[in-house]
Structures are given as C-alpha cells and as structure tokens.
Amino acid sequence: MAETVTLDSSTHPPQLPDENPTGNDDEDMLDAPKSTKSSDSDSDSEDDAQQNLQIQALQTELLNNPSNYDAHVQYIKALRKQGDIEKLRQAREAMNAIFPLSFEMWQEWTKDETSLSSGPEALPAIEKLFERGVSDYLSVALWCDYLSFVQEHDQSVRTRSVGGISKARNLFERALVAAGLHVAEGSRIWELYREFEQDLFLTIDETDADLREKQVQRIRNLFHRQLSVPLADISSTLHTYKAWEAKQGADLDVDSSNLDGLSPHVASSYQKALDMMNARTHLENQISCEVAPESERLQNFMAYLKFEQSLGDPARIQILYERAITEFPISSELWLDYTHYMDKTLKTSSLVRDIYKRATRNCPWIGDLWVRYLLSLERSRASEEELSAVFEKALQCTFSSFEEYLDVFLTRVDGLRRRLSSLESGTESSDLDYIIIRETFQRASDYLSPHLKNTESLLRMYRYWSRLESTLGKDLAAARRVWESLLKISGSTLEAWQGYIAMEVEMGKISEARSLFKRCYSKRFPGSGSEDICNSWIRFEREYGALEDFDFAVKKVTPRLEELQLFKLQEAKNIGVPADDRDNSSRKNVREKRKPVSNLIEEQSPAKRHKDKTKNVKITSEDGKGQAKDSVKVNNTNPDVDASKPASGSKKENKDVSSGKPKQYNDQCTAFVSNLNLKATYDDLRRFFSDVGGVVAIRILNDKFTGKSRGLAYVDFSDDKHLAAAVAKNKQTLLGKRLSIAKSDPKGRKKGSDSHSASSRQGEGAEQTTESSKSGAKDSAEGSKEGKGQPSSHQRATNIQLKGKNTFAVPRTVRPLGWVDKDKPKSEETDATEDEIPKSNDEFRKMFIKS
Numbered sequence: 001m002a003e004t005v006t007l008d009s010s011t012h013p014p015q016l017p018d019e020n021p022t023g024n025d026d027e028d029m030l031d032a033p034k035s036t037k038s039s040d041s042d043s044d045s046e047d048d049a050q051q052n053l054q055i056q057a058l059q060t061e062l063l064n065n066p067s068n069y070d071a072h073v074q075y076i077k078a079l080r081k082q083g084d085i086e087k088l089r090q091a092r093e094a095m096n097a098i099f100p101l102s103f104e105m106w107q108e109w110t111k112d113e114t115s116l117s118s119g120p121e122a123l124p125a126i127e128k129l130f131e132r133g134v135s136d137y138l139s140v141a142l143w144c145d146y147l148s149f150v151q152e153h154d155q156s157v158r159t160r161s162v163g164g165i166s167k168a169r170n171l172f173e174r175a176l177v178a179a180g181l182h183v184a185e186g187s188r189i190w191e192l193y194r195e196f197e198q199d200l201f202l203t204i205d206e207t208d209a210d211l212r213e214k215q216v217q218r219i220r221n222l223f224h225r226q227l228s229v230p231l232a233d234i235s236s237t238l239h240t241y242k243a244w245e246a247k248q249g250a251d252l253d254v255d256s257s258n259l260d261g262l263s264p265h266v267a268s269s270y271q272k273a274l275d276m277m278n279a280r281t282h283l284e285n286q287i288s289c290e291v292a293p294e295s296e297r298l299q300n301f302m303a304y305l306k307f308e309q310s311l312g313d314p315a316r317i318q319i320l321y322e323r324a325i326t327e328f329p330i331s332s333e334l335w336l337d338y339t340h341y342m343d344k345t346l347k348t349s350s351l352v353r354d355i356y357k358r359a360t361r362n363c364p365w366i367g368d369l370w371v372r373y374l375l376s377l378e379r380s381r382a383s384e385e386e387l388s389a390v391f392e393k394a395l396q397c398t399f400s401s402f403e404e405y406l407d408v409f410l411t412r413v414d415g416l417r418r419r420l421s422s423l424e425s426g427t428e429s430s431d432l433d434y435i436i437i438r439e440t441f442q443r444a445s446d447y448l449s450p451h452l453k454n455t456e457s458l459l460r461m462y463r464y465w466s467r468l469e470s471t472l473g474k475d476l477a478a479a480r481r482v483w484e485s486l487l488k489i490s491g492s493t494l495e496a497w498q499g500y501i502a503m504e505v506e507m508g509k510i511s512e513a514r515s516l517f518k519r520c521y522s523k524r525f526p527g528s529g530s531e532d533i534c535n536s537w538i539r540f541e542r543e544y545g546a547l548e549d550f551d552f553a554v555k556k557v558t559p560r561l562e563e564l565q566l567f568k569l570q571e572a573k574n575i576g577v578p579a580d581d582r583d584n585s586s587r588k589n590v591r592e593k594r595k596p597v598s599n600l601i602e603e604q605s606p607a608k609r610h611k612d613k614t615k616n617v618k619i620t621s622e623d624g625k626g627q628a629k630d631s632v633k634v635n636n637t638n639p640d641v642d643a644s645k646p647a648s649g650s651k652k653e654n655k656d657v658s659s660g661k662p663k664q665y666n667d668q669c670t671a672f673v674s675n676l677n678l679k680a681t682y683d684d685l686r687r688f689f690s691d692v693g694g695v696v697a698i699r700i701l702n703d704k705f706t707g708k709s710r711g712l713a714y715v716d717f718s719d720d721k722h723l724a725a726a727v728a729k730n731k732q733t734l735l736g737k738r739l740s741i742a743k744s745d746p747k748g749r750k751k752g753s754d755s756h757s758a759s760s761r762q763g764e765g766a767e768q769t770t771e772s773s774k775s776g777a778k779d780s781a782e783g784s785k786e787g788k789g790q791p792s793s794h795q796r797a798t799n800i801q802l803k804g805k806n807t808f809a810v811p812r813t814v815r816p817l818g819w820v821d822k823d824k825p826k827s828e829e830t831d832a833t834e835d836e837i838p839k840s841n842d843e844f845r846k847m848f849i850k851s
Contacts, residue, residue: 051078058071092105126153183230190231224265227270302334367399406448470503517540518556530560678711679735685734
C-alpha cells in the first residue's frame, strides 16, 4: 500500500471554532461546531475531487506529450499537495529523465525526502539526490543545504571521527571549487567551512597544544584563502579575520579597515582581491538587476564574460558561465559559447564531456551541440557503446533543419572512419566493422533523401559514401550501387552524373565512364549543364579515348550542342515578350511550316493583286506623307472566312473569327514573375500570392519544344492595389528560388507594335481595315513590303528565318526570299520600288515554270 504523507502544511490548515462569537446560549454553542465540521468536511471532499480531476488531466497530458515541461511542474505540485509520496517520486524521476530540474525543485525534493526519513539507511539515497542536484546547475544555496545535511545526519561527521572529518573536508573543498568564486554568494560556503573547522577546534583537548596549533593554522589558512578571492563582502571578512587573530593574541586594530599588523603576503593578496572586486562591482550590479528584461540581462552576462576572458582566468570564466546558464538555461547562444570556450581551454577533460551532456539536455534542439558532443567523446576515447547511445539520442531530437540531421550523421561516420583507419594501421584493436558505416549511411539516405533531393548536401553525402565503399569497404560494385541510387533520386542534376563519372575515371574504369557519358549527354540539365556535359565528354575522349571514340563523341554531341544553342537563342529572343505574344508566335510558326506562304505577293502587279482578292487577299491603301503604301494581309488560319466581310467590327466579331483559341490577355494589371522554380505549379503560385489576394489568372510559360516550364510566369490581378502588393513580394523565396517580380508593361514595347499585337492576339490572319490608326496602317504597310510570314522586327534583327522540319542547322547567312535589309538607306529602297516595272501574267507564269 502506498505511503501517504501530507508534505504541504498549507493544504488543509486546522480550523478551530470561536468560543462564543455570536453570544448564543449553550445549546447553540454545542450545535455550532457540528455544523462547522460538516461544512469543512464537504469543502475538503470537494477540494479532493478537484485535485483528483486535475491530476488525471495532467497524467493524460503527459502520457500524450511527455515533453511538456509545464505539465510536469504542475503534476509534481499537485501530487505534493495531495501527499502521495510514491507517485511524487515517480513523477520527479520521470521529469528528470527528460529535463534538468531547477535548484528550487531539487531543494524541495531533498527537503521532502529528509523529512520522511533521515536515518542511516536513507543517507546514501539523499546524498545521491544532492549530488544530482548540484550537477544540474550552480546553486550556492543547494550546496549549503548539502553541507548542512551531511554535518547533521552523517554519524561519522557528527561524531568528528577521522573518516567523518575527511569526508566533510573533501565535500567542502568540492563546494569551494564549484561555487567558492561566486562573487555574490560564494562567501557563504567559506563561512560554513570556517565554522566547521572552528567547531572542530573546540573539540580538541586543551592539553594537546600541537594539535590545537595545527588546527589554528588550518583556520588561518582558510581566512587567507578567502581574503585573496574577490567576493562581495570581502571587507566584512577582513574585520572577522582581524577579530579572530586578536583572540589568538595578535596586536591588531579590529575596528579599522587598514592593513596594519597583517603579514605583507596577506595584505597584498587582500588589496589585489579588493581591486578586482571594485572592477567588477558595476558588472555585478548589471547582472543582478531583477527588473531588467531578460535579453538585456543576457547581454550583460555576455559583456561580463568578455571582461573575464580578457583577464584569462579559466576558473573565474567557468564559474561565470555556470552562473549565466543557471539564469538562462535554454539559451543556445550561451551554451554554444560555453562549450566552445571549454573545448578551446580543456578539450579532452571529462569536465567538458559533462558540460556537453548538460548542454544537450537543456537545448536538445541544437544540432551543433550534438555534433560537438560526439567529437568531445571521441577526443576522450569514449567507448563505442557511449558514442552510439549519444548518436541515437541526437536522432530522437527535433532540429530546425534537415542539414543539422545530416551533420550529425556525417559526424558519426567520421568517427567510425577514423577508428577503422586506426584499426587498419594497427594502433587500436576493436571488433568495429565497416558494416556499421554502411548502415549509418543507409539510415541517413532513407531519412534525408526525400527532403534534400537535388541538393549539394545530399550529393556530398553520397560522394563520401561511395568513396568509403571503394576504399574502406573494398567493394567497387557497392560504390556503383551508391551512385545508381543517387541517380534515381537526383538524376536531373549535373553534379550527380559528374561525381559518378569522376569516380570511374579515378578508379581507371574508362569504358564505364564512357557508358555514363552516353547515358547522360542528351539529358536536359538546368542552366548550362547540358552544354557542360557535352563538352566534358569531348574532353574526356581527348584525354582517355581512341580516335574512333573521339569521333563517335563528336558525332553524338554536335547535333545536341546545335539544338541547345537554338534553345538558348530562342529564349534570348523571348526575354521581355509577354507569354501571349510568344504563344501566338509559336502557333504562327507551326502554321507557317504547315502552310508556307509565297513571298511573291509583293511583286504582283496591281491588276493581279486585285484579281486575287477572292483568295482571301485584301488590299487597303492610305495616303501617308504624300505617297501611297500598300498593306497586305493574308488569311492562312481560316480560309473559309468571307474576304468581303469588314474587319473593323466589334471585338465580339474578332473573337468569333479566332474561335477555338485560348483566352487572350492585355497585361494591363499583370505581374511578371521570373527565376521561378522549374517544378513550381499553379497551386504553388496561388499559395504564394494568397496573402495578397485578387489573383484572376496564372500563366506559366513552357518551352515549346520540351513542354517543360521555362521559369517564367504571368499573374493577372483584379486591380492595381493587389498588383502593387504582389510586386512588393519581390525577392521573396518560393521552393528555394528567390523570385523576381515586376509589373508587366505591354506598352513599353517598340512603338507601333501595339496595333499589330492586338490584332494578332485576336487571331492570326484576321483582316485589317483602313479604320486602323495612321501609325498602325503605316506599320502594316511596312510589314507588307517585307513579306507575309516574316518574323517581327525584333526577330528580324537576327537575320534568321526558320522553316521546314529540321531547323536546328540553318546557317545564319541564309536570307529568305523577299528579305529587306533594314540598315539599307530608305531612299535606295524607295527608288528600287518606284523603278520596278510591273510584270505581266505571262512573265509571272514563266517565272514560276523556271522555279
């Protein structure tokens, strides 16, 4: 049956009735206590029921979420109030298994256990609790409780036996090392130590002069040691020391603060300590300010630490770090700084390992602390069991990024590799096997590959893995399997193929490397990766292959490079052109390849042109600058449309002519998005702009040859306010790519292209009329001279006309029939046109027969 003890005296304080508070008769006085007891009993039962409900709720919460720190604290308080000591012990142990306890909680725990049982049989268990408590955080108060408990409850210390005195002195010295340099509170431990020695002096027989003198010297040495330490009440300690020396017969002025009568060594040490204390007074005041914000106090501690580090006393620096982490136990910045300093100062000490253990208990979510912890264990030559246990604990934590998990995995592999290398060199002996490294890599791959796909970090891990398979594992086939598994995950990255090929070349496997080139040279890699792999194959065959191999590589690579050059050129042309124009241009090129249009229309006589009106050729003329110009428009897309139908109708009529085509956009309230991740979808963009709102349509531009995204998109918004908010998201990241967002400006194109673009968006081949603006008619007339089917003005600048099926190998010097040099003086072009004599029908017929 569980032992039940009420630990909190404030739980149910006794209630005594007043003698006669109301002045009633004796009968009423007899009834009053009965009613009071009844009401108290009901109140107690209600409180108990409420406590039980609270405890059950906290138990459920901790069962579902054991890492809820506040729930642990509340659960322990509730159990302590209820008085169920067994459950209370279990709750405290469960919490301490996950979290370090504050020194207040340790004080409370040790006091509870001391009050329950303080006999000799309970002494080791309570001392163990104190040891656990002082190892979590620095607490002068807890050390004082520990020292007092040992002096009071340890029989050997209380009776001043030789063993007991030795035990007490050892414990006091440990306390001085741990907290004796605490500027604000360290003097408490010094005073307890001196009181113990002075009490011991009183137990010595007066006849034993030698032993008494020895004890006096021990007390004097304690005074001297304390006076050499900069503590808050160092002046008070000086007065106490002078008074004590006066009792021993020294001639000292007890009431003064001068150093007359003291030995030069003591006076010098005291003055130095006093100066050190004065230099730290303002820093101590800053860190002890309770009303200051926590961030400010933390910065004050960091400034104090820099001051101590400038003086270079490791003991004082460490004690200040301990004070800081007691105040800010979950400050990762502080723990990282502390462990870095200890690594630099001590490095292989077991003390450093203990600090790392505490750091990872306080801040388990910091991957860098676990990495340093593993390295510290390796430096101190910890066992494989301890290293493995720490590694497994690290993997159970929740880090902020997958890179931190990768760092932990690679640190573990590094340690295993170093140990295996030492085994091979004969410097160590162990049953460690390479299979552990392979299993570690496999676990890392299974966990991290879905999250680090196509990243340099994953590639680095696989490269490391394959090298160890071939060197330590002596298994080239396993190394190849590592690369093949990476290609299944990140086969679209150039670096994966390059790493695989580099391994084969390094191992002297030339034919295997050549096979890899054959597999990947035709793949589409981001950026210039496709060109790079082709050029790498050529260089590879130059350096390692025979002439036949080189010729074969050139034969395979050359068409691919020409095709890539064409893609690059096409993208360069389309930069800055809206998606609709590029789509219409693409559809136009496809139609032109399907239905070539003769460029001889310009050379036809007026009579011939008038005769061909029934073939969907409409001629419009308009005077401009004193001379007539012709505007020719050929309808290739819809030959069934009546040529006599006026083209100046409403937009609805134009829409009917181009029925079946996608919806057209005017880009008047549109954002142009570039540097888009090639895997981004419409949903990704819609989510990205969800905080902006007002999205009407999204257009992601695809390559017309491959159908893959080109990293560009247009996003239409309902009004300018939403558009401005969208542009404000410029340089924000989507799927790992920093987007470039700008307002689409369709009017910023070449002057005179608006009317042509508008008509082309309504449908290629729609008839133009004289009701267009003068500038539009003039541009249309100039376009007729250059011939129907020619590229637009910005496309003609490249002097390339693409026709037919195989367009990738068209020479740049080829000029299409009817091409006009735009750089040629306009006067010469006009003269040639005016001097041209119209040809008759027979002349045209003969010309066609010759061709």
